[in-house]
Amino acid sequence: MQFRRDPEPTADTPLRPGRRRDPAVDEAVKGVVLELLAERGWDGVSMDAVAARARVGKASIYRRWSSRVQMVAETIGELNSGEVTVPDTGSLRGDLVEVVGAMVATLRGPLGDASRAVIGVLAHEPDLATAFREGSLGVWRDAFVAVLGAAVARGEVDPARLGTAASEAGPAVVMQRWLLLGRPLDDELTRSVVDDVMLPLLTPR
Amino acid sequence: MQFRRDPEPTADTPLRPGRRRDPAVDEAVKGVVLELLAERGWDGVSMDAVAARARVGKASIYRRWSSRVQMVAETIGELNSGEVTVPDTGSLRGDLVEVVGAMVATLRGPLGDASRAVIGVLAHEPDLATAFREGSLGVWRDAFVAVLGAAVARGEVDPARLGTAASEAGPAVVMQRWLLLGRPLDDELTRSVVDDVMLPLLTPR
Incomplete structure (x- = not known):
């Protein structure tokens, strides 16, 4: 028999009961994905590395994304959306x-x-x-x-x-x-x- | 005590005595590097994968290049050199x-x-x-x-x-x-x- 361990203290622990996605965890994970891509390149983005730096359990990450490709794809897909507003200078x-x-x-x-x-x-x-x-x-x-x-x-x-x-x-x-x-x-x-x-x-x- | 093994049969075995670089091995390795990059991307080019597909011992590869980056750099640096001749059509x-x-x-x-x-x-x-x-x-x-x-x-x-x-x-x-x-x-x-x-x-x- 195995002892049941308390859940690790992670950013989405407070939401555990309903297993709803906590937007704060999503944002933390996506921020770390961008950091690791920038610092270490594609090779540097593993589920382990993301979980460690975001201080989130790997289970939380896998509940959101089935693979690192899906995780990076969602992160990249939202990129730049705040970076530009269409200008109207008149010329x-x-x-x-x-x-x-x-x-x-x-x-x-x-x-x-x-x-x-x-x-x-x-x-x-x-x-x-x-x-x-x-x-x-x-x-x-x-x-x-x-x-x-x-x-x-x-x-x-x-x-x-x-x-x-x-x-x-x-x-x-x-x-x-x-x-x-x-x-x-x-x-x-x-x-x-x-x-x-x-x-x-x-x-x- | 370990038994001495015969060298593995590799493409540069015939040259073993002098340890000179055999151009045929260089070409075989570089060809495999390009194949693996195209098929699998950067992640797919490991010294192990290159050695296995080129049928060359890893020691032979490390005698030539100290790292996979050096190996890929030399391969990439020679790329395209046969692909273009300067044209002279007159216009x-x-x-x-x-x-x-x-x-x-x-x-x-x-x-x-x-x-x-x-x-x-x-x-x-x-x-x-x-x-x-x-x-x-x-x-x-x-x-x-x-x-x-x-x-x-x-x-x-x-x-x-x-x-x-x-x-x-x-x-x-x-x-x-x-x-x-x-x-x-x-x-x-x-x-x-x-x-x-x-x-x-x-x-x-």
């Missing part, structure tokens, strides 16, 4: 500087480090790929769509250019610097992406 | 279609899958990052530099645009599709990158 250039600037600032911080850690895994984990594309990338895509839509309505942007490679080029330069080139993500990059790439490609000649 | 558009097309074709194949697996690791492994940027990315960068240099000499490209974000934009669209968007890398992408992004940004208005 295409003003709006683009706001959105590109917010993207550059986010990518050079801890959220950028965490996101980078999952890129190499996307091809092997379809659920993670969907969460990443619809969630954390989708936030920026939606902001650009809104800004460009307003500019089309003002006659500043040629609608024929939307949906072509031309409309992908500005953000792509930022992503390439962030993921591949190891070059600075600074204000000069924002200015150059807007003035040297996006405005020449999207506005009528 | 900027013709040359760009050749180089962008070669890049697109390479990235959608097994070398692209292998490269993608290391992206998330670059921030944590400086030696791997250097090998990747100088080696496998450098092959494409050098090809673009040569093609654009010839076009400047012919008066087709405005030299003021080189070195700005404008000169990064075409390849960046390809890289963004490859790494982030999960959209097809096809001939239409090559055409659009050349005609909708690179030529408008690089040639005088």
